[in-house]
Amino acid sequence: MTVVIGFEGSANKIGIGIIRDGEVLSNPRRTYITPPGQGFMPSDTARHHRAVILTVLKEALEQAGLKPADIDCVAYTKGPGMGAPLVTVALVARTVSQLWGKPLLGVNHCIGHIEMGRLITKANNPTVLYVSGGNTQVIAYSERRYRIFGETIDIAVGNCLDRFARVIKISNDPSPGYNIEQMAKKGSQYVELPYTVKGMDVSFSGILSYIEEAAHKMLSSGQCTAEDLCFSLQETVFSMLVEITERAMAHCGSQEVLIVGGVGCNLRLQEMMGVMCKERGAKLFATDERFCIDNGAMIAQAGWEMFRSGQVTELEDSWITQRYRTDEVQVTWRD
Amino acid sequence: MAQEKNMAVPQLLSNVELVKQGAEARVYRTEFLGKPTIVKERFPKRYRHPVLDQKLTHRRTVQEVRSILRCRRAGISAPVVYFVDYMSHCIFLEEVVGSLTVCDHIASTQQSESCQDQELEWLAQRVGQILAKMHDEDVIHGDLTTSNMLLRRGPEDPESNLVLIDFGLSYISALPEDKGVDLYVLEKAFLSTHPNTEALFEKLLKSYTASSKKSSAVIKKLDEVRLRGRKRSMVG
Amino acid sequence: MHLTQELELFPDHRVTQMLFKEVKNAAGLRQSAVEGKINGALINPTMLVNPFQVLVAANKAVHLQKSGKMKTRSLYSEIIFNLSPNNNISEAFKRFGISDGDDSVMVVVVHNKDESELLADITAKVEGRQIPVEDVSSLSDSAKIKKLYKITPQEEKCGTLLDAVVCRMATKDVM
Numbered sequence: 001m002t003v004v005i006g007f008e009g010s011a012n013k014i015g016i017g018i019i020r021d022g023e024v025l026s027n028p029r030r031t032y033i034t035p036p037g038q039g040f041m042p043s044d045t046a047r048h049h050r051a052v053i054l055t056v057l058k059e060a061l062e063q064a065g066l067k068p069a070d071i072d073c074v075a076y077t078k079g080p081g082m083g084a085p086l087v088t089v090a091l092v093a094r095t096v097s098q099l100w101g102k103p104l105l106g107v108n109h110c111i112g113h114i115e116m117g118r119l120i121t122k123a124n125n126p127t128v129l130y131v132s133g134g135n136t137q138v139i140a141y142s143e144r145r146y147r148i149f150g151e152t153i154d155i156a157v158g159n160c161l162d163r164f165a166r167v168i169k170i171s172n173d174p175s176p177g178y179n180i181e182q183m184a185k186k187g188s189q190y191v192e193l194p195y196t197v198k199g200m201d202v203s204f205s206g207i208l209s210y211i212e213e214a215a216h217k218m219l220s221s222g223q224c225t226a227e228d229l230c231f232s233l234q235e236t237v238f239s240m241l242v243e244i245t246e247r248a249m250a251h252c253g254s255q256e257v258l259i260v261g262g263v264g265c266n267l268r269l270q271e272m273m274g275v276m277c278k279e280r281g282a283k284l285f286a287t288d289e290r291f292c293i294d295n296g297a298m299i300a301q302a303g304w305e306m307f308r309s310g311q312v313t314e315l316e317d318s319w320i321t322q323r324y325r326t327d328e329v330q331v332t333w334r335d
Numbered sequence: 336m337a338q339e340k341n342m343a344v345p346q347l348l349s350n351v352e353l354v355k356q357g358a359e360a361r362v363y364r365t366e367f368l369g370k371p372t373i374v375k376e377r378f379p380k381r382y383r384h385p386v387l388d389q390k391l392t393h394r395r396t397v398q399e400v401r402s403i404l405r406c407r408r409a410g411i412s413a414p415v416v417y418f419v420d421y422m423s424h425c426i427f428l429e430e431v432v433g434s435l436t437v438c439d440h441i442a443s444t445q446q447s448e449s450c451q452d453q454e455l456e457w458l459a460q461r462v463g464q465i466l467a468k469m470h471d472e473d474v475i476h477g478d479l480t481t482s483n484m485l486l487r488r489g490p491e492d493p494e495s496n497l498v499l500i501d502f503g504l505s506y507i508s509a510l511p512e513d514k515g516v517d518l519y520v521l522e523k524a525f526l527s528t529h530p531n532t533e534a535l536f537e538k539l540l541k542s543y544t545a546s547s548k549k550s551s552a553v554i555k556k557l558d559e560v561r562l563r564g565r566k567r568s569m570v571g
Numbered sequence: 572m573h574l575t576q577e578l579e580l581f582p583d584h585r586v587t588q589m590l591f592k593e594v595k596n597a598a599g600l601r602q603s604a605v606e607g608k609i610n611g612a613l614i615n616p617t618m619l620v621n622p623f624q625v626l627v628a629a630n631k632a633v634h635l636q637k638s639g640k641m642k643t644r645s646l647y648s649e650i651i652f653n654l655s656p657n658n659n660i661s662e663a664f665k666r667f668g669i670s671d672g673d674d675s676v677m678v679v680v681v682h683n684k685d686e687s688e689l690l691a692d693i694t695a696k697v698e699g700r701q702i703p704v705e706d707v708s709s710l711s712d713s714a715k716i717k718k719l720y721k722i723t724p725q726e727e728k729c730g731t732l733l734d735a736v737v738c739r740m741a742t743k744d745v746m
Binding site: 415 | 576578579580581623630634723725726728729730734735737738739741742744745746
């Protein structure tokens with residue numbers, strides 16, 4: 001029996017989760033929400049995390065009904081992500097690992113998403129679409145690495161959606177992406193927007209700059225509603241994501257797709273991916289907002305895998321890094 | 336004015352040999368007006384909004400056809416276009432008979448026992464040259480992979496032995512950034528498909544640099560794009 | 572002598588090409604065509620490289636006719652127009668159609684199964700010697716063709732003249 005606690009705080013969510021042999025015992029989380037029109041800045045985010053982290057830690061232990069002695073390993077997000085928030089969380093993880101006398105494990109955030117997705121959905125060997133505010137990658141496992149087949153060559157799709165939300169002052173509560181999704185459901189007119197796929201990669205800065213510039217004009221001229229823009233933006237960027245996922249699947253001969261990351265909560269994206277999968281006779285796997293959105297349990301799960309395969313992070317190696325490629329990690333727990 | 340939907344092409348395709356079903360298009364082989372022909376059919380993608388799907392499919396069909404002619408005019412081999420049906424989005428192309436993809440060629444050469452370094456180096460050099468020529472024409476392929484290059488087995492002028500195909504994502508651009516990304520796409524596809532070929536790809540780039548008049552700006556952009564993946568700030 | 576090809580896309584349609592040289596009545600033939608008395612396209616063979624070139628033009632013409640999208644008024648004028656590398660209709664007729672002083676003509680007929688009657692009809696109207704269609708290259712004016720189609724010297728290295736010509740015909744709608 002192995003019990004791992006995971007600490008996640010690389011962006012505006014701070015979450016701590018506990019996993020025991022594939023069972024999620026607790027997974028509390030807090031989100032730092034900024035006013036409409038504003039994004040979250042590193043130092044403010046770190047401040048938010050510092051203020052709540054000990055409370056969340058207490059909740060995690062209480063909800064799991066465990067004491068520190070019951071924990072076998074302390075996992076934390078080593079990166080990638082925002083510097084100050086990562087440091088805040090790593091500091092607490094290091095401290096408790098010392099206090100409780102438990103080994104430490106630095107986990108790659110993206111791999112956290114993947115391993116959580118695999119655990120919850122039981123997908124065997126899927127092509128993974130990892131989409132969030134900070135990342136957009138199409139990943140497939142091969143020979144001890146999660147290889148990146150396709151990705152964004154500029155900004156992440158979530159970033160594109162979040163920044164669009166700011167332009168038209170959509171609320172960030174509970175998240176800009178969620179609100180765009182709700183508005184999109186009420187949109188009906190499809191407005192043509194730039195569509196950019198380059199080989200296996202995608203680019204979102206073009207569509208973002210186009211819509212940043214054109215949105216106000218289109219709205220004030222009455223050409224379309226904000227709902228129409230949300231609808232059109234989703235249809236366009238999600239089509240791009242489904243396209244590169246399909247290309248990767250065709251390349252790898254894969255029959256499974258797993259969507260992870262905050263943007264993976266979006267039901268329209270799941271629906272579109274489902275249609276593509278159905279046409280190819282492939283299966284779609286997705287998780288709900290508990291696990292799509294950054295959370296502590298996913299770090300615990302990846303940590304669980306790493307720990308069981310014999311990995312440990314020494315204190316002197318327990319720094320954080322803002323840039324940490326998914327394919328840098330040796331996936332020692334799979335063959 | 337009501338325009339009849341001409342079902343002639345779809346009807347033909349239901350009776351001919353399907354060679355490949357890719358993510359975007361189905362490829363058939365048949366005889367057309369007495370010549371061995373490949374028909375590339377871009378079929379509707381149901382996950383897309385119909386207006387977007389129609390626009391994209393049409394655009395890619397048009398881009399493919401334009402780029403083929405543009406390449407041929409510059410002396411770059413690409414299959415001859417015989418006929419295009421813009422309603423069913425089908426392109427009837429010359430079948431490059433007796434050809435092998437560069438992908439398969441590299442794979443089989445690497446597996447064979449005889450000394451293959453020279454053969455592969457020659458190939459890398461040729462590919463570099465052809466891509467340089469293409470970029471000097473400001474044609475961006477958009478989807479360079481070793482499966483999108485054919486080796487036509489023939490005794491003629493070595494100039495015509497490499498044939499480029501699959502120009503659906505192509506466009507015209509003079510920007511070094513776009514050419515750099517074009518090479519980046521090839522590099523990723525190359526290295527992920529053919530293990531241990533870093534040195535070979537370097538030879539390809541060297542050949543590209545030597546053959547193109549505008550290469551230094553392009554290689555600089557390639558380096559920048561390569562780093563972007565490493566340097567990208569991974570948060571919103 | 573003549574060459575008949577079935578159109579794969581339109582299985583009950585056939586295209587027959589008939590080539591004549593030492594033609595004495597080009598003017599009369601052209602007049603008959605204008606009056607609609609000849610059931611065929613009269614093409615200037617010096618602008619042809621190979622019978623395949625005609626087939627490509629004919630196939631496209633039939634396809635557009637069936638879709639109601641022809642650019643000219645009749646199937647036969649459409650065939651002539653499709654031979655041209657650009658979209659100027661009157662120029663196409665001038666260059667690819669026959670002129671009064673021509674001494675050779677390629678007649679193209681689109682028809683159903685039974686041909687003999689139609690072909691005999693036409694052969695009777697032409698005052699000239701019929702030669703095998705495959706010999707059209709002996710009548711080709713390569714220099715004129717290269718100039719009109721704007722074939723580049725590099726292009727000739729990656730294919731035949733026929734390739735270059737056909738490719739332009741097939742892509743001119745989007746260039």
